Amino acid sequence: MVTRPSSAPQRPRTASRQRAIFSEVLLVEVKPGTQKLAGPSQGRDIRSTRESRPLSANGFAARTRHVPALMLSNASKYAIIEPKVMESHRSVAGRCPRRLRIERLKKKYESQDIQRLLTERGVDVTLPWYEDKSPLPIEAFDNKDxxxxxxxxxLALxxxxxxxxxxxxLPVLALWRDPENSVGHWRRAVVMQYDSRVEKFEIQYEDAEPTDAGGRRGMMEFLPRLRVMFRGEDPEVFANRVEEAYKSRAAADCxxxxxxYIDNMPTDDVQQLNCDQMDWLRKAVKTGRPGSTVDTADLELxxxxxxxxFARAMNRVTFDTHILQGSADPWYTLLLPYVEKGFVAQAVQGKPPAPWKGRISIPRHRFAETFAKLCFTLRVRPEVVFALQGIKAQSEQGLNENIFGIDESRxxxxDEFxxxxxxxxxxxxxxxxEEYPAALQSIVLREFDNVEKGWFNVREKNVDLYRHGKxxxxxxxxxxxxxxxxxxxxxxxxSRYVTTIERLAPLEIIADSFASVRSTFRTSLQTPLLAxxxxxxxxxxxxxxxxLTDPQRFVPTALDAYNAGLQILNEVYPLERLMIPPRLQSSDGPSLIEAFQSDEDWVEDGYRRIHAAMEAGCAGPAKYLATLQSWEPLLNRNPNSFVDHFFRDRTGEPEPSDQEIQSAISEEMRxxxxxxxxxxxxxxxxxEVTTKDVRKALAAKHEITHLLLMERLVRRxxxxxxxxxxxxRSLLSMITKTPKTVLELVEMRKSLSQLPERISQIKQRITAHLQLYDEIESFCHHLSPEDFRMRWELIAAPHQxxxxxxxxxxxxxxxEAEFVRELLSEQDELQERLKEIEDTLKLFRTQPAYWDISSLSMARDAVESLWERIELAQEDAQKINKKEVVLERKTTDYSQIHHFSMTLNPFYQxxxxxxGFHEDEAKWQLGAIEDKDALRRKLLQTCQVLEKTVKSLQMGNWPAPIVQLGEQQLLKMEEFQILLLSVDHPHHEPDESDHDRTE
Incomplete structure (x- = not known):
C-alpha cells in the first residue's frame, strides 16, 4: 500500500485527516514504461519531470510519506512499539519490503537523540531555568494536530x-527534573495511565534517579504530553512539536x-478627539437607526x-515609532518583528516606487543570425528542451546523494565504521x-515517445541515419x-567527506589524567565518531x-572507502549504452563515463587531508593509553602474595597490628x-574509548586485596x-563451681576477691574486640551469624x-554453714572411735588371751587393727583441726590419740x-633363707629393739605376762643367733643335742 506522491506542502494532519488519508489507499500496477495508480485516480498516468520514471525501493520510499504507528507484541512485558509505514504488505519486485522498511525506521528512531534534536532547534528543555522563562503554561500552545x-x-494499544x-x-522517554537543581534528563519510562481531567500521563521510570545520594527505582510522576515521547513516534516530529509550542509561547509572550506596554502608557498628554469630532460621533449615533433612542449615559460611556x-492608538504610534528608530531596550530585537507588521511601519517606510517601464529591455542584436543559430542547435523542438530540462533537473536532484555517508549519531x-x-x-x-540512468532513460523515452520519424527517433534502426542524426x-x-x-x-x-573528517579530527589532545582529556577541534566541541x-x-x-582494536586500523579503512567511492563514479554507463542497440553504437566510443582522473590535484589533496586528519585523530588514544600504563603493576599484582608479604608470613617478623591492617584496608578502598x-x-x-573492562580488572585487584586483608582481620x-x-566461660565456671571441701571454699573465697579486677581486665579486652568489630562493620564487610552471636555474648559477659x-x-x-555441720558430725564420729580405741587398750591390758604366745596370729591382727585405727584417728583429727582453723573455730584437743599411740606402741612392737621372728625361724628351718649374714644382722637389730620395748612395757605398767613374753622371746632370739653361728663354722659337726635343739 502506498500513498499518492505529491509535491504540494503538507498540512498538519488531524485525526480525521489521517483517517481520510488511510481511506485513500492506492494500489500500484507496474507496467512497462509507465506507472499507473488504481483507486480514486485510476487510469491517470504519473507524468512529470520528477516522478514519471520507474521508482526503485529507496527512491519510492523517499518519495512516500510514512506514518509512525504502534504494533504490539504479547511476547514481552511491555508493548513493543514499531514504526508502521504506508507500504504494501505484499512484496513487489524492485521495491523495499515492508518489514525491512520497518526495521530501518526502528533503527533510525533509535539512533536519534531527542535532546540533540531539541538543542539543534534552539530548545534546550533540560536547562533548569527553561520552564521559568515565561509565566504562560506551555500546554496551552501544544499543537495536538x-x-x-x-x-x-x-493507551488502547x-x-x-x-x-x-x-x-x-507503553515505553516512552520522559523529561524528569532533578528536585535539587531542576536540571532535566530524558529517562526511560513506561506509561501507566492517563488522567483526562488534568491531561497528563502517569509514568513510571525504569531506572533510578540520577542523583549522588542514590535514586529511587520505579518513581511515579504525572507529566504533560510535551514531556512524554513515545518510543514509536518520530523523534523529529516530536522535536518539531516541542519547538513549535515553545516558539508559539515566546511569540504570545512578546x-x-x-x-x-501600550495599554499602560500614560494618556494625559496624548492627543484627544476634538469637540467637532465628538459632536459628529454623537450625531452619527443618534441618527444611526430611524426610531431608535439612545440613552445619554450610555452614549457618554x-x-x-x-x-x-483613540489614546491607545496614539500611544501605539509613539511606541512603534520609538522601536523603528532604534532603541537600547533589551526587548527591541523581540518586538521589532511585530512592529514592522503594523500600520505605523507601513506608513513610515512607505510603498516601493513603481517601475518606470513595464517591459524588459533587450540589447541590440542580429535577429536573423541568432534565429539561424537557434535553429541549428538541438533545442529547436520542445521535446528536446523538456528532455534536457528533465535530465538537468534529475542531475541536480542527484547532487544530494552522499557517497561517503557517515553515521554521526553514535x-x-x-566493523561498523x-x-x-x-x-x-x-x-x-x-x-x-541503476536508478540514475534508468530515470534519464524514462525521461527521454517519455518525451520522444511521440516522435516517429526524424532526427530524434529513438526507434531508429538505420546506422547511417543514427550516426548523422541529431x-x-x-x-x-x-x-x-x-x-x-x-x-x-x-x-x-x-568536500563533505574531507570536511567531516577534519571537523571531527582534533587539532590538539591533552590528557590531564585518566578521567580528564581536553580536545581542541576546528569548530565547536564535536561528538566522537569512532569507538x-x-x-x-x-x-x-x-x-x-x-x-582490542588498534586505532591505526581506522586509517586504511577510511582511505579504502575514499578510493572505492570515487571508483564508483567512473563506472556509470552513458545514456547511449542503455537506449541505442549495440549495432548502432560506435566501437570507438567510451563504454563508461570518465568523470575525473585519479591523479588530479583535488583527488590527491582529499586523500592527503583524510590521511592527515585520521592520523591526528588516532594519536589521541595512544596518548590516553600512556596515562593508564602506570596501572600495569597493579594488573600484575598477585593479591595472595601481596597479603602474605604484608603479614610477613615467611619472614618470621611479628604480624602487623590491627590499626595497620585497618589502614591498609582503608587505603585499598580509597x-x-x-x-x-x-x-x-x-x-x-x-x-570514544571504552575502559569498562580496565576499570573492572583494576578495581578487582583492590577488591580482592581488600577482601583478603579483611578476612585476615576477621580471622584475628x-x-x-x-x-x-x-x-x-572459665571465669563463669569458677564462679558457679560448688566447693566440695573447706579448702576449696577458702580458695574460692580468696579467688572471688580477685575476680572483680579480672572481670575489669576482660571488659577492657571485650571493649577492644567490640571496637574492632564496629570498625570491620564500618568497612561494610559481611560477618557471619556466629560472629554476631559471639559479639553479643561478649557484650553480656561482664554483666553476667x-x-x-x-x-x-x-x-x-x-x-560455710554446711561445712560446719559436716565438721561437727565428723567430731562426734571421731569421739566415738576414740572411745572404742580406749576400750580396746583396756582389753589388751586385762585379757590374758592377748598375752598368750599360742594365739600369736590373733593377737598380732588385733594389735595391728588397733594401731591402724589409731593412725586413722590421728589423720582424721588433723583434718578436723585444719577445718577448724580454716573455718576460724576453736581447735579441739586430740592429744589423747598421741597418748593412745604411745601406750600401744610397746605392745604393738x-x-x-x-x-617376725617366728616367720624367719620357720623360713630358716625350711631352707628358704640362704643369706645367713643378713638374717643374723636382722636378729641383732631386732634384739636391740626388743630390749627397748621390754623396758617400755615395764615402764608402762603393762601386765607381767606380756613383759615375760618379751624377755622369753629375747632369749630365743639369742639362742637362734648362736645356732646360726654354729652352722656357719666349717669344722662343727652337729650332735644330737644340736639336732634336738634344731627340731
Whole structure:
C-alpha cells in the first residue's frame, strides 16, 4: 500500500485527516514504461519531470510519506512499539519490503537523540531555568494536530483485547527534573495511565534517579504530553512539536508584553478627539437607526471608550515609532518583528516606487543570425528542451546523494565504521548505476515517445541515419551533462567527506589524567565518531593495557572507502549504452563515463587531508593509553602474595597490628574508589574509548586485596573473641563451681576477691574486640551469624559475671554453714572411735588371751587393727583441726590419740617382733633363707629393739605376762643367733643335742 506522491506542502494532519488519508489507499500496477495508480485516480498516468520514471525501493520510499504507528507484541512485558509505514504488505519486485522498511525506521528512531534534536532547534528543555522563562503554561500552545493518536488511542494499544485491561505499558522517554537543581534528563519510562481531567500521563521510570545520594527505582510522576515521547513516534516530529509550542509561547509572550506596554502608557498628554469630532460621533449615533433612542449615559460611556481607544492608538504610534528608530531596550530585537507588521511601519517606510517601464529591455542584436543559430542547435523542438530540462533537473536532484555517508549519531567500532562506509557506497552505486540512468532513460523515452520519424527517433534502426542524426548529438550532450554531474558529485562528496573528517579530527589532545582529556577541534566541541575498547591483554611479560582494536586500523579503512567511492563514479554507463542497440553504437566510443582522473590535484589533496586528519585523530588514544600504563603493576599484582608479604608470613617478623591492617584496608578502598572515577567511556578526540573492562580488572585487584586483608582481620578478631569467650566461660565456671571441701571454699573465697579486677581486665579486652568489630562493620564487610552471636555474648559477659559473682557471694555463707555441720558430725564420729580405741587398750591390758604366745596370729591382727585405727584417728583429727582453723573455730584437743599411740606402741612392737621372728625361724628351718649374714644382722637389730620395748612395757605398767613374753622371746632370739653361728663354722659337726635343739 502506498500513498499518492505529491509535491504540494503538507498540512498538519488531524485525526480525521489521517483517517481520510488511510481511506485513500492506492494500489500500484507496474507496467512497462509507465506507472499507473488504481483507486480514486485510476487510469491517470504519473507524468512529470520528477516522478514519471520507474521508482526503485529507496527512491519510492523517499518519495512516500510514512506514518509512525504502534504494533504490539504479547511476547514481552511491555508493548513493543514499531514504526508502521504506508507500504504494501505484499512484496513487489524492485521495491523495499515492508518489514525491512520497518526495521530501518526502528533503527533510525533509535539512533536519534531527542535532546540533540531539541538543542539543534534552539530548545534546550533540560536547562533548569527553561520552564521559568515565561509565566504562560506551555500546554496551552501544544499543537495536538501533530499527534497521530489521542491519549486514549495510545493507551488502547497496550490494552489486552481479551480482558479489556491495560496490561502492557507503553515505553516512552520522559523529561524528569532533578528536585535539587531542576536540571532535566530524558529517562526511560513506561506509561501507566492517563488522567483526562488534568491531561497528563502517569509514568513510571525504569531506572533510578540520577542523583549522588542514590535514586529511587520505579518513581511515579504525572507529566504533560510535551514531556512524554513515545518510543514509536518520530523523534523529529516530536522535536518539531516541542519547538513549535515553545516558539508559539515566546511569540504570545512578546505580544502580551507589547500590548501591555501600550495599554499602560500614560494618556494625559496624548492627543484627544476634538469637540467637532465628538459632536459628529454623537450625531452619527443618534441618527444611526430611524426610531431608535439612545440613552445619554450610555452614549457618554461609549464616547469615553472611544477616547481611550483613540489614546491607545496614539500611544501605539509613539511606541512603534520609538522601536523603528532604534532603541537600547533589551526587548527591541523581540518586538521589532511585530512592529514592522503594523500600520505605523507601513506608513513610515512607505510603498516601493513603481517601475518606470513595464517591459524588459533587450540589447541590440542580429535577429536573423541568432534565429539561424537557434535553429541549428538541438533545442529547436520542445521535446528536446523538456528532455534536457528533465535530465538537468534529475542531475541536480542527484547532487544530494552522499557517497561517503557517515553515521554521526553514535560512535562506530571498526566493523561498523567499515560497514557504514560500504553500505553508503553501495547505496550510491545502486542509485548512480541503476536508478540514475534508468530515470534519464524514462525521461527521454517519455518525451520522444511521440516522435516517429526524424532526427530524434529513438526507434531508429538505420546506422547511417543514427550516426548523422541529431539523436546521437543529443545523447552526446546528455553524456556530457552526466559527466558534469558525476564530476560535481565527486567534488561535493569529497568536500563533505574531507570536511567531516577534519571537523571531527582534533587539532590538539591533552590528557590531564585518566578521567580528564581536553580536545581542541576546528569548530565547536564535536561528538566522537569512532569507538575503541581498551582491555587488559596477556603477554610474555605479564598483563598490559592495550586496545582490542588498534586505532591505526581506522586509517586504511577510511582511505579504502575514499578510493572505492570515487571508483564508483567512473563506472556509470552513458545514456547511449542503455537506449541505442549495440549495432548502432560506435566501437570507438567510451563504454563508461570518465568523470575525473585519479591523479588530479583535488583527488590527491582529499586523500592527503583524510590521511592527515585520521592520523591526528588516532594519536589521541595512544596518548590516553600512556596515562593508564602506570596501572600495569597493579594488573600484575598477585593479591595472595601481596597479603602474605604484608603479614610477613615467611619472614618470621611479628604480624602487623590491627590499626595497620585497618589502614591498609582503608587505603585499598580509597584506591578502589579512585578507580571508579575512571569513566566507562571517555571522549578522546574523534574516538570514544571504552575502559569498562580496565576499570573492572583494576578495581578487582583492590577488591580482592581488600577482601583478603579483611578476612585476615576477621580471622584475628574471631581468634581473640574466642580466647576471650573461653576466659569468660572459665571465669563463669569458677564462679558457679560448688566447693566440695573447706579448702576449696577458702580458695574460692580468696579467688572471688580477685575476680572483680579480672572481670575489669576482660571488659577492657571485650571493649577492644567490640571496637574492632564496629570498625570491620564500618568497612561494610559481611560477618557471619556466629560472629554476631559471639559479639553479643561478649557484650553480656561482664554483666553476667558480676551477677554470678554477687549470687556466689550470697551462697558462700550457706556453703560455710554446711561445712560446719559436716565438721561437727565428723567430731562426734571421731569421739566415738576414740572411745572404742580406749576400750580396746583396756582389753589388751586385762585379757590374758592377748598375752598368750599360742594365739600369736590373733593377737598380732588385733594389735595391728588397733594401731591402724589409731593412725586413722590421728589423720582424721588433723583434718578436723585444719577445718577448724580454716573455718576460724576453736581447735579441739586430740592429744589423747598421741597418748593412745604411745601406750600401744610397746605392745604393738612386741607382737610385731615376735611374729617376725617366728616367720624367719620357720623360713630358716625350711631352707628358704640362704643369706645367713643378713638374717643374723636382722636378729641383732631386732634384739636391740626388743630390749627397748621390754623396758617400755615395764615402764608402762603393762601386765607381767606380756613383759615375760618379751624377755622369753629375747632369749630365743639369742639362742637362734648362736645356732646360726654354729652352722656357719666349717669344722662343727652337729650332735644330737644340736639336732634336738634344731627340731
Amino acid at each position: 501533530l499527534d497521530l493518536r489521542t491519549p486514549l488511542e495510545w 497496550g490494552t489486552n483485547p481479551d480482558t479489556g485491561r491495560y496490561e502492557k505499558p 505580544l502580551l508584553r507589547y500590548n501591555f 461609549t464616547l469615553q471608550e472611544v477616547q481611550l481607544d 560512535p562506530l567500532r571498526l 567499515r560497514q557504514n562506509l560500504r553500505s553508503s557506497c553501495a547505496e550510491a552505486a545502486l542509485a548512480l548505476k 539523436l546521437r548529438r543529443f545523447l552526446l550532450l546528455a553524456r556530457l551533462i552526466m559527466q558534469d554531474f558525476l564530476r560535481n558529485l565527486a567534488k561535493h562528496s569529497v 575503541v575498547e581498551m582491555r587488559p591483554v596477556e603477554s610474555h611479560d605479564g598483563v598490559r593495557l592495550d586496545f 584506591l578502589r574508589r579512585e578507580l571508579w572515577k575512571l569513566p566507562e567511556t571517555i571522549d578522546v578526540g574523534m574516538f 578478631l574471631r581468634t581473640q573473641m574466642d580466647d576471650t569467650i573461653c576466659d569468660v 559475671a558480676r551477677a554470678h559473682l554477687a549470687q556466689k557471694a550470697a551462697a558462700m555463707q550457706e556453703y 612386741v607382737w610385731a617382733i615376735v611374729y
